[in-house]
Amino acid sequence: MTSFTFATAGRIVFGAGSVAQLPQLVAELGERPFVVTGGSPQRHAAVIGSLPDAATFPIPSEPTMELVREAAEAARRADAGVVVGLGGGAALDAAKVVGALVANGGDPLDYAEVIGRGLPLTERSLPVIAVPTTSGTGSEVTANGVVTSTEHRVKVSLRSASMLPAVALVDPELTLACPPAVTAHAGLDALVQCIEPYVSPFATPLTDGFCREGILRAGRGLRRVYADGSDLAARTDMSLCSLLSGLALANGKLGAAHGLAAPLGGLLGAPHGAITAAVMVAVSRANIEALNAQDPAHPSLARYAEVGALLTGERSAEAFLAWFAETARLLGVRGLAPLGLTDADIPAIAEAASRASSTKGNPVRLPIAVFEQIVRAAL
Numbered sequence: 228m229t230s231f232t233f234a235t236a237g238r239i240v241f242g243a244g245s246v247a248q249l250p251q252l253v254a255e256l257g258e259r260p261f262v263v264t265g266g267s268p269q270r271h272a273a274v275i276g277s278l279p280d281a282a283t284f285p286i287p288s289e290p291t292m293e294l295v296r297e298a299a300e301a302a303r304r305a306d307a308g309v310v311v312g313l314g315g316g317a318a319l320d321a322a323k324v325v326g327a328l329v330a331n332g333g334d335p336l337d338y339a340e341v342i343g344r345g346l347p348l349t350e351r352s353l354p355v356i357a358v359p360t361t362s363g364t365g366s367e368v369t370a371n372g373v374v375t376s377t378e379h380r381v382k383v384s385l386r387s388a389s390m391l392p393a394v395a396l397v398d399p400e401l402t403l404a405c406p407p408a409v410t411a412h413a414g415l416d417a418l419v420q421c422i423e424p425y426v427s428p429f430a431t432p433l434t435d436g437f438c439r440e441g442i443l444r445a446g447r448g449l450r451r452v453y454a455d456g457s458d459l460a461a462r463t464d465m466s467l468c469s470l471l472s473g474l475a476l477a478n479g480k481l482g483a484a485h486g487l488a489a490p491l492g493g494l495l496g497a498p499h500g501a502i503t504a505a506v507m508v509a510v511s512r513a514n515i516e517a518l519n520a521q522d523p524a525h526p527s528l529a530r531y532a533e534v535g536a537l538l539t540g541e542r543s544a545e546a547f548l549a550w551f552a553e554t555a556r557l558l559g560v561r562g563l564a565p566l567g568l569t570d571a572d573i574p575a576i577a578e579a580a581s582r583a584s585s586t587k588g589n590p591v592r593l594p595i596a597v598f599e600q601i602v603r604a605a606l
């Protein structure tokens with residue numbers, strides 16, 4: 228595709244130690260900062276302490292409709308002028324949704340895709356500074372916030388170009404304390420988020436460059452960072468992989484692995500990356516099979532082979548699939564049954580995944596029966 232639009236955060240600040248710039252960045256954007264952080268704010272006491280006039284709102288889990296409603300109310304009461312998201316993707320997404328809700332008013336379900344009213348967010352969000360402390364989601368440069376509806380048992384997005392953070396402040400040192408399981412799930416998801424936009428029909432020359440670099444960085448850093456979380460060079464590779472994945476997915480879209488993660492995440496409440504990593508090999512196999520059957524010259528087939536070259540040096544889709552399966556195994560991914568999925572859940576999951584917004588970027592349309600086969604293969 229040689230005509231495209233590309234949008235990202237207003238500014239990207241990257242590097243070890245860069246979080247020291249946060250007070251200055253906040254001062255440039257507004258008064259009365261409102262910090263949305265994860266369930267253990269003490270983990271980031273030094274960073275929060277650098278903003279003495281900030282109100283802090285910890286979210287103890289991935290965001291739910293109830294939590295973002297409550298957080299937006301607290302931000303309104305605090306008369307927040309700028310929102311800081313400090314934490315994993317959960318805190319970043321919640322911060323972005325809070326910024327949008329404070330500016331636009333109303334309830335998250337007014338704007339939510341699929342299960343909500345899907346109204347447009349017409350007002351520009353409060354400025355958001357997104358400071359990731361995991362390397363996995365790229366949420367610091369994406370235009371959506373994922374929220375779980377416990378009532379509908381599904382994860383859906385609020386989405387608008389106006390939700391792109393004003394600043395993405397990415398400091399790999401903030402990820403040094405991530406425990407192995409968080410490092411594994413987040414890192415595998417960052418890699419999946421570089422691969423899906425690379426084989427997507429919405430790929431562009433810009434996103435292609437980000438995907439290739441991100442896949443290379445994950446090939447170099449992912450197993451290393453899991454083996455030794457104090458390896459700052461590997462942490463830096465994975466922070467970059469995550470950032471690049473966000474730049475890619477926000478502009479090149481995702482695919483069926485993320486389409487499945489929407490209903491699976493809502494049902495199982497398991498870490499997002501544990502789910503996308505568990506289904507990625509089966510999704511890719513199904514895509515490759517369908518593409519070969521429908522159009523053996525389809526450009527996405529060559530791209531799967533190139534992913535193999537970037538990860539292993541061998542230009543083949545089989546090399547990619549073998550590397551990914553082995554890496555997921557080494558990093559403790561055990562499939563969907565250990566996360567609580569049963570056979571009886573499969574038809575509803577397959578049906579919901581075929582409708583999910585992320586599935587739109589899949590390189591080929593998969594029938595519901597194939598989604599069922601994928602989930603069975605990933606059990």
Ligand SMILES: NC(=O)c1ccc[n+]([C@@H]2O[C@H](COP(=O)([O-])OP(=O)(O)OC[C@H]3O[C@@H](n4cnc5c(N)ncnc54)[C@H](O)[C@@H]3O)[C@@H](O)[C@H]2O)c1
Binds near residue numbers: 267289369370401
């Ligand atoms: N908006 C997007 O584009 C996008 C993309 C992918 C995923 N997501 C969303 O992001 C969320 C997942 O994000 P995640 O993988 O970062 O997980 P997370 O934010 O849920 O964090 C996982 C766990 O790690 C802890 N943690 C975070 N930073 C830490 C650190 N430095 N040291 C120790 N522990 C730390 C958190 O407190 C939490 O317990 C999901 O809600 C998912 O839907 C959003």
